[in-house]
Amino acid sequence: MKTTIKLSNLFKFIFFLISIVGISQTEKTVPVFKNGEAQIVEGFNNPENWIRHNLWVETNFDTDGDGKLDRMHVAVTRPKQTETEGLKLPIIYASSPYYAGTASNEEGLFWSVKHELGEKAPKRTQVEVIRRGKRPIISNSEIQKWVPRGYIVVHSSSPGTGLSQGSPTVGGDNESLAPKAVIDWLCGRGKGFSTPNGNEKIEAFWSTGKVGMTGTSYNGTIPIAAATTGVDGLKAIIPIAPNTSYYHYYRSNGLVRSPGGYLGEDIDVLYDFIHSGDESKRAHNNAVIRDTEMANGMDRETGDYNDFWAGRDYLNDMEPMKAALLMSHGFNDWNVMPEHSYRIYKAAKEKGIPAQIYYHQNGHGGPPPMTMMNRWFTRYLHNVENDVEKDKKAWIVRENDAKDNPTPYDDYPNPKAQSVVFHLLNGAPGTGALTTKKTKNKTTETLIDNYNFSGSMLAQANSSKNRLLYVTPTLTKDVHISGTAKINIKLASSKPAANLSVWLVSLPWNTAENAKITDNIITRGWADPQNYKSMTKGEPLKPGKFYEMSFDLQPDDQIISAGQQIGLLIFSSDSEFTLLPKPGTELTVDTNKTNITLPIVGGITAIKM
Numbered sequence: 360m361k362t363t364i365k366l367s368n369l370f371k372f373i374f375f376l377i378s379i380v381g382i383s384q385t386e387k388t389v390p391v392f393k394n395g396e397a398q399i400v401e402g403f404n405n406p407e408n409w410i411r412h413n414l415w416v417e418t419n420f421d422t423d424g425d426g427k428l429d430r431m432h433v434a435v436t437r438p439k440q441t442e443t444e445g446l447k448l449p450i451i452y453a454s455s456p457y458y459a460g461t462a463s464n465e466e467g468l469f470w471s472v473k474h475e476l477g478e479k480a481p482k483r484t485q486v487e488v489i490r491r492g493k494r495p496i497i498s499n500s501e502i503q504k505w506v507p508r509g510y511i512v513v514h515s516s517s518p519g520t521g522l523s524q525g526s527p528t529v530g531g532d533n534e535s536l537a538p539k540a541v542i543d544w545l546c547g548r549g550k551g552f553s554t555p556n557g558n559e560k561i562e563a564f565w566s567t568g569k570v571g572m573t574g575t576s577y578n579g580t581i582p583i584a585a586a587t588t589g590v591d592g593l594k595a596i597i598p599i600a601p602n603t604s605y606y607h608y609y610r611s612n613g614l615v616r617s618p619g620g621y622l623g624e625d626i627d628v629l630y631d632f633i634h635s636g637d638e639s640k641r642a643h644n645n646a647v648i649r650d651t652e653m654a655n656g657m658d659r660e661t662g663d664y665n666d667f668w669a670g671r672d673y674l675n676d677m678e679p680m681k682a683a684l685l686m687s688h689g690f691n692d693w694n695v696m697p698e699h700s701y702r703i704y705k706a707a708k709e710k711g712i713p714a715q716i717y718y719h720q721n722g723h724g725g726p727p728p729m730t731m732m733n734r735w736f737t738r739y740l741h742n743v744e745n746d747v748e749k750d751k752k753a754w755i756v757r758e759n760d761a762k763d764n765p766t767p768y769d770d771y772p773n774p775k776a777q778s779v780v781f782h783l784l785n786g787a788p789g790t791g792a793l794t795t796k797k798t799k800n801k802t803t804e805t806l807i808d809n810y811n812f813s814g815s816m817l818a819q820a821n822s823s824k825n826r827l828l829y830v831t832p833t834l835t836k837d838v839h840i841s842g843t844a845k846i847n848i849k850l851a852s853s854k855p856a857a858n859l860s861v862w863l864v865s866l867p868w869n870t871a872e873n874a875k876i877t878d879n880i881i882t883r884g885w886a887d888p889q890n891y892k893s894m895t896k897g898e899p900l901k902p903g904k905f906y907e908m909s910f911d912l913q914p915d916d917q918i919i920s921a922g923q924q925i926g927l928l929i930f931s932s933d934s935e936f937t938l939l940p941k942p943g944t945e946l947t948v949d950t951n952k953t954n955i956t957l958p959i960v961g962g963i964t965a966i967k968m
Contacts, residue, residue: 390509395745429525441565469623476856526644530671538585589679595739606668613890619693772842777962808931842958849952884912
């Protein structure tokens, strides 16, 4: 009898232990999902309990010439449950060259743009990098956004910046291989160390091996760079306003062109701007990268596309890419222009990679709405079947709508867009006509280059010898442009070299006090007539001889309101973007052999003027 009682008590005690274990299991903090999105979880949402630590991940390259493989500085922020409860979580990873500050924007950092085309510009004065504040300067924005939702957030400085070893190359192979090394480490394949030069190893025991990347501008370029390596474990990326080709950032159809707002910048300027790493390695890095590779390859004299630029064009490296892609960009981004996102999105679709694109009507930067990002990472990092891959492919923020209220479309460009060709009717020095009916002009028209008149000034002028302007009749209903406009032009120059600038504008010009210039710009494009045959080989123009060339303007999706007119503005040097030779070069346009093709939703039947 006593034995039976003891066994009974023992069983009760065992059941009690089981129940306690069961309760503790149900009370463990885990990610929570609702409507296909990761939710903020109370147990993850206390910054005081987050674990933060630094380490260095070893790469497979040595770009600072010290005979040792470069190591990248990595900062980790994770919920305490990854330590106390053995919880493993997916990773949101951001990488940047900016985490230690940048060079001061002093005189001499940029190239002089006031010289004749084809001439060598005066050498610029190099500047030392000025670090701002304590290194590394890492934003908490991704941490505050994602850690409470059940992710671990990882940051790393790119090669030669911050506390990372090596040298910046501004688009070179090491800037793809560095994030690959970090992802390899997060997936248990790489080597992490507690110090930059020591041998104490650190393992990412808290990682599920599923990684997503995001970032804006240069920080948005790096996710694409990493994805082009095909690294296993990188499941999804959300690049925001990324630079996908340094040629397309600093050149345009053979023409030397600055990014908007940074007249005179070039790839070596950006190198100096970000080079914040070990000062003792700077002389070596400058000699090898800036003063040799860049100096020999960037070619500010001709602007031609060459092997140097091809090696910094991620479209050429996309074969291994497999990470799901959600792209974001602004149609009025004249810094990193919208073609950068579209070219990669188009190629990803052609490869069968899950891809969506979000465009807004503003300038540089601007992420997709949080719900879009959340659904994207929830699907590909947490494997929650939320059907995001069945969503519309394109999300366009319509004019005057909030950024978090995009309109969904089947794709971008809008599949309902059709090409409509517009021809020119002479009118210089006043305004000519832009018409869908082909007519015969009796003479050519000529403009005189003068950079002292900006594009916006020329568009607003009733008459000007410095531009050619052709406008449609007043629109009687809204016209929806979606896609890439293309100009075909036949022209002659009075000199062996000339700039060519083309704007598509909406008129009359908005002169309200709070209006922006971009309110009237539909899209823009630039080209070097010397490259009429090819981007890779320009040739001097024979003065007076006519040449034919075609090139695309920047992608756009815009609704031009009834009551407006669409204007084609042709001029030479653009004071915001191009080199600025002395005024006086004449460009003569054969208006009978010049036209512009616009992608209009509904085609020609949608146009009423």
